[in-house]
Amino acid sequence: MKIPSLSIRNRLLFSFLALLLLPVITLGVVGPLIFSRSIETQVIDHTLRMIAQVDKNLEYLIVNLEKLSNLLEATPSIHQFFMPSAGALQKKYEQEALAFMDACLKTHREIAGIMLISSDDRIVSNHYTRITRDPLTLEPWYLKAVGSTSGITIISRPIGRNIRSQLGYGSDDVVSIVKPIRDPDHFNRITGAILIDLRLESIQELLADSSLGRDGYLYISDQNGELVFAPVNQTIYRIAPRQIEGSEGRTLRRCNHEVFQILYKQSSYTGWTTAGVFSIQSVLREVSFIRFYALIVGSFTVLLAILLSVFFASSIALPVEKLRSLMRQAETGDFSIRFSENRQDEIGQLGHSFNRMILEISNLIDQVYHEQQRKRETELRVLQEQIKPHFLYNTLDTIQWMAQEHRAQDIVDMVSALTQLFRVGLSKGQEMIPLREELRHVESYLFIQKVRYEDKFDYTISISPGIDQLRVLKVILQPLVENAIYHGIKERRGKGHILVSAEREGPDLFLTVEDDGIGMPADKLAQLQEELKSSHQLHTDSHKDWGEGGHIGFGARNVHERIFLNFGPDYGITYQSTWGVGTRVTIRHPAIEV
Structure with a gap:
């Protein structure tokens, strides 16, 4: 007796029973894992908040110094100091400037010193002097500041400058803020610079209350990855701040057999990066033993779940997968x-x-x-068939004869071009004509339109040698040239140009109509390309969208569908266009020998 196969419903019931039992068994494993993940997440959130607060305090500190530099610049005596025409009053302005800078130093304890440097290398400062007679205006820090387009320039470690502090501050003890001074009457002319040195101790005070557990710490680096401030720690230089990439994120570094997580964020104002560093092992040490045993139990449970899933799913998934694969093939x-x-x-x-x-x-x-x-x-x-060939030819011949009788050569030329246009268009009912006839047809059309629009455009017809005998569908260039005139050349200012070219590439013939008219916006070009793509589906009502509310027009749509119907989806027309530059339409047509 043949045992009936189990139904899909019964197999799914067995699978669901197994999946329901697994969470009950693994509940004791998931708990410790969630707990350890929660601790790690809390540490990360706390570190990010600390970084944001430090970054905000640093920006506030630098903003205050920038405001102070603006105040110094606006002070009349300092303003006159930077003017080269102060004359006998120069000493008076310098004394008043010194007095004002003394007052600023008393109210801003975070400042190590202030110096004014004029463009002709005169200086005024309370606590700063030159080391040598070399001009300060030729030093890199000065040139960097006056060449910057921003309001101030921040120099984290001003090493090697020709300045000595009478208070004993060295280049490792300060951060320099330099503001270029511009002539109010000639903005591009630099009259000097204001140098304000920020004590590094003030940055250390900002980080004093920032704690990241027992082993964590914060450090600050500049745009070049050089340390601005870091606590004394044996891992700080092994973390290698230069290796941090991007303006914000997180990364992992291994040092002394420990994995350190680094969270960092770059200030858009100062360009400095504030980073928090903490050891993952140290954070999770209290739950490491629970996690160890949980992993053992969890691994065994996962292995069992995998075996059960494979066993139950194989009998269901394989035929379903095969059926799905067949459906995907059908979609293509x-x-x-x-x-x-x-x-x-x-x-x-x-x-x-x-x-x-x-x-x-x-x-x-x-x-x-x-x-x-x-x-x-x-x-x-x-x-x-709407055009009656014999009647049309007889009428045009009569008009041409009458024009010759009246010596109206321009009318003769126009009628001759129109005759050629209709002769090729009708072509005795033939669907395929030589390429030379198609080019004559479009040349006649361009001649007529040029007469109509006078000097609005010029045209050029270029054909590669040896391909004029190839056969093409008739009247496929004229609609595209018509679009180029009415939607491209007509909309532009000045005289335009239309290029019609033909060349062969292997088994294919490429006909191109290119204009330097107004072009198309990117969104309209995308819609047009989508219409070309959707036309291959041959919906019975597709011509409605093309002919009335579409973007291609009936003539271009007719050309595209004729080529598609005759030669398949690999052939048709493609558009390339740039707004304000022009449009290029390419016809891909099989190269058919006579």
Whole structure:
């Protein structure tokens, strides 16, 4: 007796029972893991808050110094000091400036010293003097400040400058803020600079209350990765601040067999990076033993879960996966595939239904394709038959004869071009014509339009040698040239140019219509390309969007669909356009020999 196969429903029931039991067993493992993760998350959040607070305090400190430099610049005596025409009053201005700077130093204890440097190398300072007679205006820090486009320049370690502090401050004890002074009457002319040295101890005071546990600490580095301030710690230089990338984030570094987590953020105002460093092992040491045993139990549980999942899922997932793969193939247009497994369960029934659906879709697509092709061909025939060739030729010949009688050569040329235009367009009912005839047709159209628009544009027709005998679909260039004139050249200012070119690349022929008109915005170009792509689907109402509210126009749509219907989806037209520069339309057409 044949045992019936288990249904999908029963297999899913067994899988659900197994999955429900697993959380109950693993509950004792997940708890410690969540606890340790929670501690790590709290430490990270605390570190980020500390970094944000330190960064805010540093910006506040630098902003105050920038305001002080603005106040110094606005002081009349200091302003006159930077002017070269002070004359006999120069000493008076310098004394008043010294007095004002003394007052600033008494109210700003974070400042180590202030110096005024004029563009002609005169200096005024309470506690700073030159070391040598070399000009300060040629030193790198001065040149960097006066060449900067920002309001102030921050120099974290002003090493090697020609300045001595009478209070004993060295280059490792201060951070310099330099503000260039500009002539109010000539903004691009630099009259000097204001140097304010910030005591590094004031930055240390900002970090005094910042604690990151027993082993954690904060440090500050400048734009070049050089340390501005760091506590005395054996790991600080091994962490290598230069290796930090980006303006904000986190990274891991290994030092002395410990993994350190570094959280950092760069100030958009000062350019400095504030980083917090703490040992992950130190933070999680209290829960490490719980995690160790939890990992052992959890590993065993996960292994059991994997084995059960593989066992239960294999009998369900494999045929479902195969059916899904077949569906993906069908989405790409391959309707020759079939579900071949002989199953009696629900998946087998789905497979049989899938086979019937694929067969029905394939039949419907073939039916729609042939109906659409016949419809397009009928529409084109109707459009072509609306013009009566004999009547049109006789009328144009009569007009040309009358123009010659009246010696109106311009009318003769115009009628001749129009005759050529209609002769190629009708071409005795032939759908394919030589490339030279197609180029004559578009040349006649361009001649007529040039006469109409006078000096609005010029045109050039270029064809590679040896390809004029290739056969192409007729009247595929004229609609594109018409679009170039009405939507490109006509909208631009001044005289434009249209280039029509033809060249062969291997088995394909590329016809190009390029103009230097107004072009198309990026959003309109994207919509146009989407319409070209969607036209391959051959919906019965697709022409409505193209002809009325679309972006391509009936003529260009007609060209694209004719090429597609005759030669397949690899051929048609493509657009390239830049707003304010111009548009390039390329036709890809098979190279058909005579």
